[in-house]
Amino acid sequence: MKNCIVAQSGGPTAAINASLSGVIKGVLASNNYDTIYGSINGILGVINNKFLNLSEMAQRTENFIDRLSITPAMYLGSCRYRLPEINEEAVYQDIFTRFEEMNIGAFFYIGGNDSMDTVDKLSQYAEKIGSDIKIAGVPKTIDNDLVETDHTPGYGSACKYLATTFREIAYDVSIYPVQSVTIVEVMGRDAGWLTAATALARNNTLAAPHLIYLPEVAFDTEKFVEDVKSLLPKHRNLVVAVSEGVRDKAGNYISASDTNQDIFGHSQLNGTGKKLELLISEKLGVKVRSIELNIMQRCSGHLISRTDIEESILLGQKAVELTETGESGFMTTINRNSNSPYCCEIGYTAVSNVANIAKPFPIEWITPAGNDVTEDVVDYVKPLIIGELCEKFNSGVIEYLPLTHLI
Amino acid sequence: MKNCIVAQSGGPTAAINASLSGVIKGVLASNNYDTIYGSINGILGVINNKFLNLSEMAQRTENFIDRLSITPAMYLGSCRYRLPEINEEAVYQDIFTRFEEMNIGAFFYIGGNDSMDTVDKLSQYAEKIGSDIKIAGVPKTIDNDLVETDHTPGYGSACKYLATTFREIAYDVSIYPVQSVTIVEVMGRDAGWLTAATALARNNTLAAPHLIYLPEVAFDTEKFVEDVKSLLPKHRNLVVAVSEGVRDKAGNYISASDTNQDIFGHSQLNGTGKKLELLISEKLGVKVRSIELNIMQRCSGHLISRTDIEESILLGQKAVELTETGESGFMTTINRNSNSPYCCEIGYTAVSNVANIAKPFPIEWITPAGNDVTEDVVDYVKPLIIGELCEKFNSGVIEYLPLTHLI
Numbered sequence: 001m002k003n004c005i006v007a008q009s010g011g012p013t014a015a016i017n018a019s020l021s022g023v024i025k026g027v028l029a030s031n032n033y034d035t036i037y038g039s040i041n042g043i044l045g046v047i048n049n050k051f052l053n054l055s056e057m058a059q060r061t062e063n064f065i066d067r068l069s070i071t072p073a074m075y076l077g078s079c080r081y082r083l084p085e086i087n088e089e090a091v092y093q094d095i096f097t098r099f100e101e102m103n104i105g106a107f108f109y110i111g112g113n114d115s116m117d118t119v120d121k122l123s124q125y126a127e128k129i130g131s132d133i134k135i136a137g138v139p140k141t142i143d144n145d146l147v148e149t150d151h152t153p154g155y156g157s158a159c160k161y162l163a164t165t166f167r168e169i170a171y172d173v174s175i176y177p178v179q180s181v182t183i184v185e186v187m188g189r190d191a192g193w194l195t196a197a198t199a200l201a202r203n204n205t206l207a208a209p210h211l212i213y214l215p216e217v218a219f220d221t222e223k224f225v226e227d228v229k230s231l232l233p234k235h236r237n238l239v240v241a242v243s244e245g246v247r248d249k250a251g252n253y254i255s256a257s258d259t260n261q262d263i264f265g266h267s268q269l270n271g272t273g274k275k276l277e278l279l280i281s282e283k284l285g286v287k288v289r290s291i292e293l294n295i296m297q298r299c300s301g302h303l304i305s306r307t308d309i310e311e312s313i314l315l316g317q318k319a320v321e322l323t324e325t326g327e328s329g330f331m332t333t334i335n336r337n338s339n340s341p342y343c344c345e346i347g348y349t350a351v352s353n354v355a356n357i358a359k360p361f362p363i364e365w366i367t368p369a370g371n372d373v374t375e376d377v378v379d380y381v382k383p384l385i386i387g388e389l390c391e392k393f394n395s396g397v398i399e400y401l402p403l404t405h406l407i
Numbered sequence: 408m409k410n411c412i413v414a415q416s417g418g419p420t421a422a423i424n425a426s427l428s429g430v431i432k433g434v435l436a437s438n439n440y441d442t443i444y445g446s447i448n449g450i451l452g453v454i455n456n457k458f459l460n461l462s463e464m465a466q467r468t469e470n471f472i473d474r475l476s477i478t479p480a481m482y483l484g485s486c487r488y489r490l491p492e493i494n495e496e497a498v499y500q501d502i503f504t505r506f507e508e509m510n511i512g513a514f515f516y517i518g519g520n521d522s523m524d525t526v527d528k529l530s531q532y533a534e535k536i537g538s539d540i541k542i543a544g545v546p547k548t549i550d551n552d553l554v555e556t557d558h559t560p561g562y563g564s565a566c567k568y569l570a571t572t573f574r575e576i577a578y579d580v581s582i583y584p585v586q587s588v589t590i591v592e593v594m595g596r597d598a599g600w601l602t603a604a605t606a607l608a609r610n611n612t613l614a615a616p617h618l619i620y621l622p623e624v625a626f627d628t629e630k631f632v633e634d635v636k637s638l639l640p641k642h643r644n645l646v647v648a649v650s651e652g653v654r655d656k657a658g659n660y661i662s663a664s665d666t667n668q669d670i671f672g673h674s675q676l677n678g679t680g681k682k683l684e685l686l687i688s689e690k691l692g693v694k695v696r697s698i699e700l701n702i703m704q705r706c707s708g709h710l711i712s713r714t715d716i717e718e719s720i721l722l723g724q725k726a727v728e729l730t731e732t733g734e735s736g737f738m739t740t741i742n743r744n745s746n747s748p749y750c751c752e753i754g755y756t757a758v759s760n761v762a763n764i765a766k767p768f769p770i771e772w773i774t775p776a777g778n779d780v781t782e783d784v785v786d787y788v789k790p791l792i793i794g795e796l797c798e799k800f801n802s803g804v805i806e807y808l809p810l811t812h813l814i
Contacts, residue, residue, distance in 0.1 A: 011481055012578075012582050014581050041583075041584050044584070071578070072575060072579070073578035073579050073580055073581065074582040075573075075581055077581075077583070077584065078583055080583070080584040092556055103717065115687050120795075122503070132473050137537060160803055160804075163803070163804045164709050164804060165703060165707075167804065167805060168479060168480075168703070168706045168707055168708055168709070169702060169706065171478070171479055171480035171706060171708075171807060172419050172479070172480050172702045172706035173702075173704070174480065174484075174810055174813055174814065175419050175480055175484050175485040175813070176448075176484070176485055176486070177448050177451070177484065177486070177489070177813075188632030190808070200803075200804055201804070203804075205810075205811050206496075206809070207810035219613070235814075236814055237814075261411075262471060270652040275430070289702075291699075291702065291703075292698075292699065292701075293455075293703075294698045294699075295576060295579045295580075295696075295698065296572060296575070296698075296703070297578070299575045299576065299578060299581070300572075301577070301578075301580035302571050302710060305803065307747045307803075339673070374636060379657065382802065382803065385803035385804065386802065386803040387803065388797060388800050393690045395789065395793065396567055396570070396607075396712065396789065396792035396793040397567075397570045397571060397574065397607055397608070397610075397792065398571045398574060399610075400574070400577070400578060402612035402613070403578060403581055404612050406581055406584075407581065407642075407643055
């Protein structure tokens with residue numbers, strides 16, 4: 001029997017380890033595979049020969065799979081390494097030599113856009129050399145910007161965090177009888193999926209966030225000041241959701257610093273909220289505060305969505321099953337059949353359909369004024385945040401699987 | 408039978424409405440009091456004649472008391488109004504005239520240091536004019552800086568948020584195989600109680616936060632850089648907890664801006680973490696990020712401590728009972744009898760012992776190097792964060808009592 005390798009890549013989420021659990025579950029239940037190894041720090045672990053024996057860990061650690069499913073961040077560690085084109089053979093030879101040495105039948109990569117590029121290239125190379133090693137992608141990203149899947153694991157949990165936190169912020173800022181503006185900066189460099197989901201904080205007595213700005217609409221600072229000014233008489237304590245990635249008409253980020261770039265050419269943003277805070281203070285002279293939700297919106301494992309975790313597990317299991325039937329070069333997907341009752345099926349697509357493509361937020365889900373979203377967003381996101389998992393506390397503090405193997 | 412008024416003041420916390428529940432419970436159970444009114448925006452509601460009939464609301468709103476107990480922020484709204492000295496009689500005459508008109512037997516004020524100043528002055532004035540209206544204080548503050556009580560309501564829930572969030576941040580930053588420093592700024596202008604509690608994030612496999620800086624120790628930026636530099640070889644992904652209120656030897660805040668002051672003369676701080684981020688980046692050239700936990704650390708009702716909520720309710724109930732036995736001019740207190748098993752009694756003290764005095768963090772709980780806390784902190788805080796309350800979600804989002812009456 002063949003063995004398997006699984007790895008993770010990209011940014012951390014609260015649900016990516018649930019997909020890892022799914023892959024491990026799938027392999028342990030399989031009659032076709034023997035041991036499953038975890039590659040440490042994505043594909044780099046394969047290159048550098050750094051593995052965990054996950055079959056063994058699942059056997060000797062109590063409730064390993066269940067505890068792993070609700071541990072945030074990334075159990076196997078990540079990398080930002082991008083494979084060269086497949087005609088630069090050296091690194092591919094290293095990887096496939098390792099696969100042969102370890103008697104690997106399938107390689108599973110859990111990640112977002114950039115990780116699917118790795119899956120695509122590895123499966124192309126396998127085909128080129130006539131290898132029958134199956135290469136499979138399992139989606140994850142809080143950004144929800146993968147095409148061919150209704151939504152991505154990690155997105156629902158991040159939205160649950162945003163809905164709850166925006167509601168709590170709206171409560172906090174409403175206690176003084178003075179006008180105030182609170183600008184909350186949300187992740188999502190290129191697409192407004194996360195920022196749009198802040199609309200879920202609203203209910204029939206709470207209108208916050210009162211304004212929502214996505215990167216899909218050119219951001220006009222003068223119009224922004226006007227928007228705030230016109231709403232203040234109606235809502236004493238305004239709460240504004242703004243994407244870190246909002247840009248002006250010329251395409252320049254509003255944030256204070258947009259000079260740093262990571263190796264994929266993504267600009268490292270910060271300070272959009274701070275910049276708008278200073279603007280409102282200067283132009284309107286009203287009490288104003290900015291809040292950056294920072295990495296808490298992606299790593300808050302204490303506020304995960306049960307739906308998100310369950311789907312993430314299924315996506316991992318499905319990937320294993322598909323390789324057993326001979327499939328390779330695919331990514332597993334979620335296909336929604338209906339909103340109410342919420343009903344989804346797990347499917348798959350060729351990874352070449354997904355790699356390096358970002359799913360845009362639907363422009364028709366943005367109001368004509370460009371400062372709010374329509375009810376479609378709520379209908380779309382609401383099912384993804386349903387369900388809680390509260391049994392993870394020990395002596396008052398949340399308990400996760402240790403990550404000591406990463407250091 | 409006489410009626411009662413209850414009001415809240417100061418900054419919001421996740422537990423202050425539990426104390427309000429306790430007062431309402433106490434009055435509803437009393438044979439001495441009739442209706443309980445909530446004064447909107449602290450003592451200002453009395454002056455401006457703005458009240459809610461809480462007895463009526465408790466009767467006609469389903470589960471009012473239970474839902475109120477777990478709603479964060481401040482149900483009755485707050486104020487930052489400071490009463491003049493009692494020889495400036497006009498405002499006192501207004502207040503006591505209102506009390507007489509409404510047939511008030513007792514006034515309950517839930518708040519921190521500054522609010523206890525109001526309780527103290529009102530009770531002095533009552534004595535001066537021979538009024539038998541009882542004036543009672545119920546403590547609250549996430550800062551835990553009230554004297555004569557072992558700890559304050561709101562502190563335990565904030566500590567539970569900090570312990571969980573620091574653990575999750577430590578997980579998030581550990582996934583890349585590159586050195587990094589993460590500086591997390593924690594509330595607590597003058598005392599290190601909150602920042603010290605971040606030590607609860609640690610367990611036998613997690614050393615974060617690796618450095619903890621409190622305002623009680625003069626902050627030396629050169630020593631800080633040395634501390635970080637010396638730990639980086641041992642811990643690849645350093646997490647640093649720093650109080651917003653750290654100051655240099657001359658007493659100047661490290662934060663970027665310390666020019667704004669509120670009406671109590673407190674400096675409005677921000678940017679301590681940001682400033683230290685820039686410093687580390689410049690001096691060590693390592694990957695560095697700063698995180699400001701902002702108001703989430705005080706308003707995260709989804710992460711409240713059951714112990715904190717239960718004690719807050721008892722403090723409110725006790726205040727009502729004490730007024731029934733003729734006491735006035737007091738604040739209810741928590742007296743700890745033992746750590747393990749954790750055992751507390753609810754008591755009280757003259758409010759003049761408490762008003763305008765800040766409880767210092769024990770210097771002997773800071774390590775000699777001034778960059779960490781001792782195990783005493785963990786022993787002290789641990790019992791305060793025990794217990795969860797997870798039954799508050801509806802369709803995936805946390806549900807609280809509406810605050811529409813504040814707007």
